[in-house]
Amino acid sequence: MTPLVFLAALFATSVMAGATGAILGLGGGILLIPILTLFYGVDLRYAMGASIVSVIATSSGAAAAYLRTSLSNIRIGLFLTLATVSGALVGAGLAGHVPVRALQLLLGLALGYSAFTTLRQLHVEIPQSLEADTLALRFSLDGTYYDAPLDRQVKYRAARVRQGFAAMFGAGLLSGLLGIGSGAFKVLAMDYFMRLPMKVSTATSNFMIGVTSAATASVYFAHGDIHPLLATPVAIGVLAGAMLGTRLMARLRNTTVRKAFLPVLAYLAASMILHGLGIELP
Amino acid sequence: MTSWAVERAVARVLFWGGLFSVSLMLMGLCAYAARDQPHAWEGLRTVQNRQAGGDVDIFTTLADVRRGLRQRPLEGLALATLGLLGLLATPIAGVAVALVCFGRQRDRPYVVISALLLAMLLVSLALAGGV
DSSP states (O other): OOHHHHHHHHHHHHHHHHHHHHHHTOOSHHHHHHIIIIITOOOHHHHHHHHHHHHHHHHHHHHHHHHHTTOSOHHHHHHHHHHHHHHHHHHHHHTTSSOHHHHHHHHHHHHHHHHHHHHHTTTOSSOOOOSOOHHHHHTTOEEEEEETTTTEEEEEEOOOHHHHHHHHHHHHHHHHHHOOOOHHHHHHIIIIISOOOHHHHHHHHHHHHHHHHHHHHHHHHHTTOOOHHHHHHHHHHHHHHHHHHHHHHHHSOHHHHHHHHHHHHHHHHHHHHHHHTTOOOO | OOHHHHHHHHHHHHHHHHHHHHHHHHHHHHHHHHHOHHHHHHHHHHHHOGGGOSOSOOOOSHHHHHHHHHSSSOOHHHHHHHHHHHHHHHHHHHHHHHHHHHHHHTOHHHHHHHHHHHHHHHHHHHHHOOO
16 A cells, blocks of 8 residues: 555545544544554554544544534533543552453443343434433533424433443543543443433533543553554544534434444444453454 | 533634644644655554654654754654644643633532543643653
8 A cells, every 4th residue: 555545545534433433422443443453554552542632633523513502511521521530540540450351241241231222212312301310400410402303402401410420430440441432431321321312422422532531642642652644644534524423413313323323332342241251353 | 601601612622722733733744744755655654563663753752842843944743743732632621711611600510520620630641641
């Protein structure tokens, strides 16, 4: 592959990863790392460094647009990021002292169960509101956004805040222990536990992943794992893709976003269970 | 100031911070390629195999970046790395702006949440040690 073709292919891949990440609330690492290593022969550490940069670029591009349109909820984002970052700090401290495989297996099974329940509520456009949660009232964890496909303002309020906060802490813990991103877990906690509309969940996750990844990225930078020749085309492509993704998301229904999210959830569950059983994927 | 106003202020920081940082990265990459094209292509090969060549400088500290920026002709990769650091700092700046906005609103719970989050992020950066 000539350098120019390599750069063009890298840019196209990054645009795709950015658009997907913006819609699904993921950093894009789940797509980028396997593609960069398997198809482009990129060194794994550089691929991981580029992936963490892509998370922040996706977040900057997508969260800015989602915050402007109130699809991303800053209060919910900050409240839950507090749990994730605390979990990540504790996880980083515990690394090497906890049975990671058992944890992965447990989490994989929990994700598998969540994928099953998500499948059952695949056609739920706006979740039915449960009784008012005291923490949601205390911290104003509610909002309104204009839903273009439904052509109306959608009001929502977070439910089961304690469970959502605990799930976010768990996601952060895992992030700190295993050094993985946790965008999918954030979306799941907001969609499944807190009963937020799917689009609000993915849009708010986009804001959160940027904040949580900023601290992690400095570790990669200090270790020399962020190669500017790789990170630059990836960041440009991902930023462009994220902006494209936000435009697409405005036209999508919550059910469509949930349908697109389900395979990611299933893949993550399978991957976690296999890792937990000691079976390495190629 | 309403929640909407805070969201607008943070959105502006994320958008312009991201765009400005990525522009610096692009300018740095162009400067690097323009300076010595065969060398630049060789540098790209190291991306695919870390052991393939050690002649591409990867800056890992702010002091290295500063040194690269002072060089004449300009070290393109130092400029790209400066943009990269700007990108990493953008979400943290977003939280700082949220803290200021909530402070102006006298929204005490969110001042505490934003301040705690900012403190934890800064601790994480300090623990990372590189920046």
